Amino acid sequence: MILEQDANTLDHLLPDAWMLQMKLEDGADVQAGLDHEWLVTNGIGGYASGSIVGATTRSYHGLLVAALRPPVQRMVLVTKIDEEVMLPGGELLKLGVNEYLGGTLDPQGYTYLKSVSLEGDIPCFTYHLNNRFKLEKRVWMEYGQNTTYVQYALHEMLDEEEIGQSLADVAEAALTLRLIPFCLSRDYHETTQGSPGWRFLVENGGNRCRVRAYEGAPAYHLLAPPGMSFSPTDLWYWRVFHRREHERGLLDHEDVYQPGIFQTRLQAGMRVTLVLSAQDQPSADLGSEHHEECVARALLRHQLRVRQLLAVAEHSGKNLAERDPVLARLVIAADQFVAARPEAGEMQENWPLQLSPKRKTIIAGYPWFTDWGRDSMISLPGLLLATGRYSEARGLLKAFASYMYQGLIPNRFPDNGQVPEYNTVDATLWMFHALDRYLRTTSDWKLLKELFPALQESIQWHIRGTLYGIGVDPEDGLLCAGAPGVQLTWMDARVDDWVVTPRRGKPVEVNALWYYALTAMESWAIRLSTDATLYSQLRTQVRQHFASRFWYEAGGYLYDVVDVDAVAGRNDASLRPNQLFAISLTRDLLSEAQSAGILKLVSEQLLTPPGLRSLSPTDPVYHRYFNGDRRQRDGAYHQGAVWPWLIGPYIDAHLLLNNDRTTLRPLLQPLLLQLWEACLGTISEVAEPEAPFAPAGCFAQAWSVAELLRCWRLVNV
Missing domain, CATH: 2.70.98 (Beta-galactosidase; Chain A, domain 5)
Structure with missing residues (x-):
C-alpha cells in the first residue's frame, strides 16, 4: 500500500482537508x-x-x-x-x-x-x-x-x-x-x-x-x-x-x-x-x-x-467547507470529544437520552481516556467557543461547578461511576480561565452571577488551604501544592508509586493561572457590585513577587518550580514550556525583555513541527524516545515528548509580543499534516521528541484539536 501524499506539498493538501x-x-x-x-x-x-x-x-x-x-x-x-x-x-x-x-x-x-x-x-x-x-x-x-x-x-x-x-x-x-x-x-x-x-x-x-x-x-x-x-x-x-x-x-x-x-x-x-x-x-x-x-x-x-455544526461555527453564513476547509475539518474533529454527562436518574429513566446543551463534558482522548476536568477546561475555548457552541460551553461550566468539593473541580471521573477524584491543583484555575473566555465571548453575566458564590468559596479554600497541600503562601501570595505520591499538575505521569514529575512546591504555570483567576475575580466582583478588595490585594501581592521568585537570571528564563518540596529557595531550573503561560495569560508578570528572552529560548530548544517538547534536549533527564512499555512511555511523557496542544500558548505569547499573524500560520501547517498521518481527520495526544516526530499516545486528543482549532481561527482572522 502506498499513501499518495507528499508532505512537501502542504499547500496543495490543505484545500483538501474537508474532502479528506x-x-x-x-x-x-x-x-x-x-x-x-x-x-x-x-x-x-x-x-x-x-x-x-x-x-x-x-x-x-x-x-x-x-x-x-x-x-x-x-x-x-x-x-x-x-x-x-x-x-x-x-x-x-x-x-x-x-x-x-x-x-x-x-x-x-x-x-x-x-x-x-x-x-x-x-x-x-x-x-x-x-x-x-x-x-x-x-x-x-x-x-x-x-x-x-x-x-x-x-x-x-x-x-x-x-x-x-x-x-x-x-x-x-x-x-x-x-x-x-x-x-x-x-x-x-x-x-x-x-x-x-x-x-x-x-x-x-x-x-x-x-x-x-x-x-x-x-x-x-x-x-x-x-x-x-x-x-x-x-x-x-x-x-x-x-x-x-x-x-x-x-x-x-x-x-x-x-x-x-x-x-x-x-x-x-x-x-x-x-x-x-x-x-x-x-x-x-x-x-x-x-x-x-x-x-x-x-x-x-x-x-x-x-x-448544523458547520453553520453554527461559520458566523458569516457562508459555506464553511468551501471557504475554510481546514476549519471545517477541525470543527468536525472537535465534535467527537463533546459528550453528555447525564445525572444517574436521568440516564436510567430517560433512555434514549434527550440530549441538550446541559450537563456537557469533554472526552479527553480516544481511545482510552474519559472526561477530565483539566482537559475539559483547557479544551473549552477551542472546542466550544471557537465553534460557536456557547450553550454547551455554559452547560459544561455549570456541570463541573456542581461537582466542586473544597474549592476544587474533579480531576477525573472514574470509568465505573465511582466518586470523582480531585487530585489536581490547576483544573479549577483553568475553569476560571475558561469562564472568563466564555464571558468575553457571550456576555452571559447571568451565568457569572449564578456561579459567583462557588467561585468565591473556591478562592477562600485556596487561601486557607485545601486538599493535597494546595494553599497560598502568605509570605508571597503564591500558590503552593504537593503531597507525597500524588501528581497535581498537568505533568501527571505516574508508574505505580513513582511520580515522574512531582513538581511539589510552587509551579510556574499554576501561579500564572492563580494570578489570572484573581484578576478575573477582581473584575467580576466589581461588575457584580461586590467587595473586590481581597482579590485586588492578593493579585497585587502575586504580581510583586512573581518575577523576583521565578526569574532564573543565569539561564534567562523562569524556574519551573520554586520552593521545591516546600523548601524555601530550592528551585527547579528545568527548561520547560510551562513558563509560556506567564506570557500568554497576561502582560503583567514579566517585562517585555524577559518575555522575549523566554520565547527565544523556547523557540530554539522546545519548538518542533508538531508542537512543543516538554523538556529541553540539553537536560540530562531528557528522553529522546517516547514509545515503549509503560515505564518508558510514562517516563518520557513530560521529559521530552512533544505536545501539540502547547502550540496554543506559544502562538498566544508570540502574538502578544510581536502582533504579527503572518508569521504564525506556517507554525500551524505542520500540525495539520497529522490529519492525514495517524487517525484520519484528527490530532494525536503527543509526538516523538525527535525527527520524524511520529504521532504517539492517544490517536485523538481533545486539547490537541482544541488548541489547533483556536489558533487556526486566531491567525486567519
Whole structure:
C-alpha cells in the first residue's frame, strides 16, 4: 500500500482537508494501512474505530464500543466485520484483514482497498472488486445512542455504453455479500481469552440476532434488512494480534467470537446496512421491511447535524467547507470529544437520552481516556467557543461547578461511576480561565452571577488551604501544592508509586493561572457590585513577587518550580514550556525583555513541527524516545515528548509580543499534516521528541484539536 501524499506539498493538501482522502495502491505496503486509523463517536462516550484496512490493531478498536453509563463504562461488543463477496462467476473475494499472533495476515483484503475518505465524519472505504464493480462501505453512529450503522453500496465502474449493454443481463450483475461479525463483551481496557466450551447466547431472528456473552451480560443486537439471512456458526477465532498493544508492552492478543454469518444478494445501485445496537429496544423499523428507509433517515439526521455544526461555527453564513476547509475539518474533529454527562436518574429513566446543551463534558482522548476536568477546561475555548457552541460551553461550566468539593473541580471521573477524584491543583484555575473566555465571548453575566458564590468559596479554600497541600503562601501570595505520591499538575505521569514529575512546591504555570483567576475575580466582583478588595490585594501581592521568585537570571528564563518540596529557595531550573503561560495569560508578570528572552529560548530548544517538547534536549533527564512499555512511555511523557496542544500558548505569547499573524500560520501547517498521518481527520495526544516526530499516545486528543482549532481561527482572522 502506498499513501499518495507528499508532505512537501502542504499547500496543495490543505484545500483538501474537508474532502479528506487517502488513495491506496495494490497492497504494496500494508504496514502503512495498519498504522492509520479512523474514528466515529456518538456524543455519549461511545465510539467505533479501527485501522483503515480493517484489522483491529488495538484492543480498544471496535465497531460498537458502547458507553453503558454515559460517558463511561465503555464495553467492546462488536470488534469488526469481515466481508466476503462472491462474484457472478463464482470467484470468492475476502475483503477483511486480520493479524494473528506471529504476524500472519489472513485474509488479505487490503489488496482490494483503493481509497479511504471522510464524508464529514463518516469514513468511506472503497474496494475495487474487479474491472466492473466497486463496493463502498460507510460507518457512522447514531448521535446519543450506542448504535452503529455499517452500510454497503455496490456500484458499476462502466461507461454509459457498457452500462446499457449490461442491463440486458441484470442477474449476472448480482453478487453475493457475506458479512462476518466478530463479537465480545468486555471492558475496553481488558482482553478476552476464549474457551472451546464457551458459547455465546445467540438468539436467531432470521435476519437479526440478539447476542449475550453469558447470562447477565449486556445484550446487543445485530439487525439486517429482510433480504439478508443470518446463519449461526458458533466459532472462536484464536490469538488475534494487537500490534499497538504489543508496542506498549501490554497483553497483545485475544480471542474473538463469531456468532454467525449474514448473507444477501446485492445488485449494482443497491445498499444494505447491518446495524449494531446496544439499545434495549432498537427502532422497530430496523430488521423490518422498512429497515433501509429507517437507516436512510438515520443517515440524513447525521448529515443534517454535521451541516448544523458547520453553520453554527461559520458566523458569516457562508459555506464553511468551501471557504475554510481546514476549519471545517477541525470543527468536525472537535465534535467527537463533546459528550453528555447525564445525572444517574436521568440516564436510567430517560433512555434514549434527550440530549441538550446541559450537563456537557469533554472526552479527553480516544481511545482510552474519559472526561477530565483539566482537559475539559483547557479544551473549552477551542472546542466550544471557537465553534460557536456557547450553550454547551455554559452547560459544561455549570456541570463541573456542581461537582466542586473544597474549592476544587474533579480531576477525573472514574470509568465505573465511582466518586470523582480531585487530585489536581490547576483544573479549577483553568475553569476560571475558561469562564472568563466564555464571558468575553457571550456576555452571559447571568451565568457569572449564578456561579459567583462557588467561585468565591473556591478562592477562600485556596487561601486557607485545601486538599493535597494546595494553599497560598502568605509570605508571597503564591500558590503552593504537593503531597507525597500524588501528581497535581498537568505533568501527571505516574508508574505505580513513582511520580515522574512531582513538581511539589510552587509551579510556574499554576501561579500564572492563580494570578489570572484573581484578576478575573477582581473584575467580576466589581461588575457584580461586590467587595473586590481581597482579590485586588492578593493579585497585587502575586504580581510583586512573581518575577523576583521565578526569574532564573543565569539561564534567562523562569524556574519551573520554586520552593521545591516546600523548601524555601530550592528551585527547579528545568527548561520547560510551562513558563509560556506567564506570557500568554497576561502582560503583567514579566517585562517585555524577559518575555522575549523566554520565547527565544523556547523557540530554539522546545519548538518542533508538531508542537512543543516538554523538556529541553540539553537536560540530562531528557528522553529522546517516547514509545515503549509503560515505564518508558510514562517516563518520557513530560521529559521530552512533544505536545501539540502547547502550540496554543506559544502562538498566544508570540502574538502578544510581536502582533504579527503572518508569521504564525506556517507554525500551524505542520500540525495539520497529522490529519492525514495517524487517525484520519484528527490530532494525536503527543509526538516523538525527535525527527520524524511520529504521532504517539492517544490517536485523538481533545486539547490537541482544541488548541489547533483556536489558533487556526486566531491567525486567519
